[in-house]
Structure formats: C-alpha cells, structure tokens
Amino acid sequence: MTRAAVEAGFEQFVDDAIRATAEAFAVGNALGGTDGPPGVVDRLVSNSAAVERSVVQPELESYRRDVLAQFDAVLDAVESPEPWDAHADRVLELDRYRVAMRDSLSSSRRETVESALLDRQRGLADAVAPMVSADADAFWPAVTETLSVSEARTVVDDHFEFTRPLEAFPDAFAFATTVDPADVLGGLGGLLAGGLPTLRVEFTDEAARAMRRAEERVSEQAHREIDRRF
Template sequence: MVVTRQAARSGFEAFVEDALSYTEAEFSVAKALQDGPASTVVDRLLSDSEAVREHVLVPELEAYREQVLAQFDVLLDSVETGDDVESVRDALLSTDVYAQNLRADLPAARRAAVRDRLLDRQRGLASAVRPLVEAPEDDFWAAAGSAYDRAEMTSLVEDHFAFTAPMADHHAAFRMTTPIDPGAVLGGGLLVGRLPSIDVEYTDEALRSMRRAERRVIRETTAEIDRRF
C-alpha cells in the first residue's frame, strides 16, 4: 500500500493556522496583563498593548504553531510506518505544548496522569488520521472524500483536530507564562529602559481565546464538510 502524509499534513496545518489567526484576534493583551499583580511595568505595557501584541503575542503564537506542527509530523511518522504511538512517546511529549507547560509544583502522580492523557489524545488522533494517510490522494479534501463518510469526517474535525481539550479538562495542571522586557517591547528610552522585566501568566486568557477560536474554525470546517459530503 502506498501511503502519503501530504493530505493529512495540509489539512491539519490549515486548521491550526486558522485557529491561531482567530486566537490572535480574540486574545486580550490587557486582560492577560491585568490578571497579574498591578505594577508600574504593567501600567506602561497597558499604555501600548499593540506593541505587546506585536512583540510578544505574535511570536508566542508562531512558536506554538511550529511546535504543534512538529508534534504532528512525529505522529505522522508513526502512522506511516505502522508503529504504535507508544514507540514515539518521548518524541511526542517533548514536542507537546501542554506537556511543556505543566506547573512546576504539580505532584508527580498528577503529572504522570496528565502526560498519559496527552499521549492518549495523540493515540486517538493517529487512529483518526490513518485512513487519510492511506488514501492515495495528496489533496486534503479529495483524500477525505475517499477515506471518510460525512460522520467520520465531522468526528475527525470536532473530536481530534480540536486542540484545547487537554487544557480545558486539566486546567489547574498548566501554567503558561512569558517574560516581557519593557525596553525591548516599548522601544527603549531612559525611563522605560530602567523598568525590570516581568513574567506574565496568560493561562486563563489563552484558554478563553483559543477555545473561542477553535469553535469558530470547527463551525467553518463542518460547514465545508456539509457542502462537500
């Protein structure tokens, strides 16, 4: 059997890119900054939230995109070779955005349980995309038409391409933070240059904005499924 990952890769990448584009639009820089303790640094950053969006949020989302797609490539490697997901467990977890944002103070048993849940999600995704990889077509929608019926295609998008479920199900296990250097973000100047760097936690705002973005992409994609199937 000839297998090709192109259809699965292109379809997943399009879903992720749309979701992250909508996340950027949904994400409230002000809310993320205000969720932490008040300070002079936060006040100055709030005065130019667009600079924070450009210099902090956009690079964070690009890094997220690259990591999600890198993990999907690892998954497709196992699907193409017919290996079980367990054989690439370490590679999957090392590229897992959620695994890398587990709270440092999470008890060992809880950490292990969440990591197992993350791997279960990848196992389900591998099973779901296998027919797409085995389809002869390189085009996503053409391969989808060969591999799935309407219900199966809808399940692929709603249950497996969706990516916020681990964070929603185990919200307290994660802590997403990013360092912000006010001088680098706001363009320097004597007073700004003297402001200290801070770490901003954005876990709650990430979940809120990503879930809204994800639901929008799912609605749009399922509408396209209804049109094509």
C-alpha cells in the same frame, strides 16, 4: 503523496486557529493580574499593539511550530511499522502542554496528565491514518475518500482541537512568558522603561478563552466545508 496532503490540511486548520486566537486575544486581560512597578503594566496595556507585536505574535508562532512538529511526529508513527509505544516518548517530548505543566504538580498527577496527552495524540493518529493511506493527493479528497460525513465531523470535533487538555485539567498548566518593558515599548517609551525589571506574565486564562473562541470559529468553518464536500 497523501501524507503531504494531510499535513497541508492540518497546517491550514492550525493557521486558521492561530489567526483567530490572535484576533480574540485581549492584552489587557492577559496583563491584568501581573505584578510590576507602578505604572509599567498600565503603560503596557495602553500600548497593546506593541505587546501584540513583540510578545503575543512570537508566542503564537512558537506554539504553531510546536503543534506542527508534534503532528509530524504523529504522522511518523502512523507510517511506521513499529508500534505506537516506540514513538510515544518523541510525541510527548514535543507536546506544548507537557512543557507548560506546572512544576507544583505531584509525580502521580503529572503521570496522569502525560498519559492523557499521549492518549489524545494516539487518537489523532488513529483518526488520520485512513487519510494517510488514501490515494488522493489533496486533503479534502482524502477525507471524502476514506471517511463518512459523521466520521469527518468526529475528526474535527474530537481531534482537530486544541483546548481539551485545559478543560480536562484546568489546574495543571501555566502559560507564561517574560516581558521586558524597554524592548516592548521601544523608542522614548523604551528609554523611560530602561532599567526596569522584566515582568513574568502568566496568560493561561486569557489563552484558554481566546483559544476556545478560535476553536469554535474554525470548527464552524470546517463543518461548513464538510457540508460542501459531501
């Protein structure tokens, strides 16, 4: 019963972060360095609402699914009698940062980053393990039953976070997608853009900026909830 409660609490945190990221994300910043046919990028920027609907929101939803799937694998490891190493490959396979690692990384650099990503998830597993074992059937009661105030703050600051890999390895990741101007613009704009090649848009810097803003916001909310609960 408590696993479901921990999942629900983490999912709420992720949903709040996704919502805040969407609000902070600036399409113009993301498209600013994109190469494309003259005028097409400008047309996309001027139709930022369409880009948000057709590109940004699906990317965020995909990120949400991946994060929650990986957390599910982490909880499987927490509840399993097998050692962490038995679950490491599965946890790493589901890591969105691993998928976003640049192809240009050397094998030794890749191993360093993957090791750090696994350590990050193992720390999360250790942090939520007491809550999974609690008798409470809701997230915050499980927190107050098993953690002190300082421990709860540490969970939020050190483990319910999303941007630390970007800070630790700023050159290691590339968040990118392809954009078909005709699909995004739709209607007459799509007809005018028909036949144009798809654009590769790398939005790593803007994603990092928006996610940091979102992380600050949801962290403040979580700390206020900790103050209220303890």
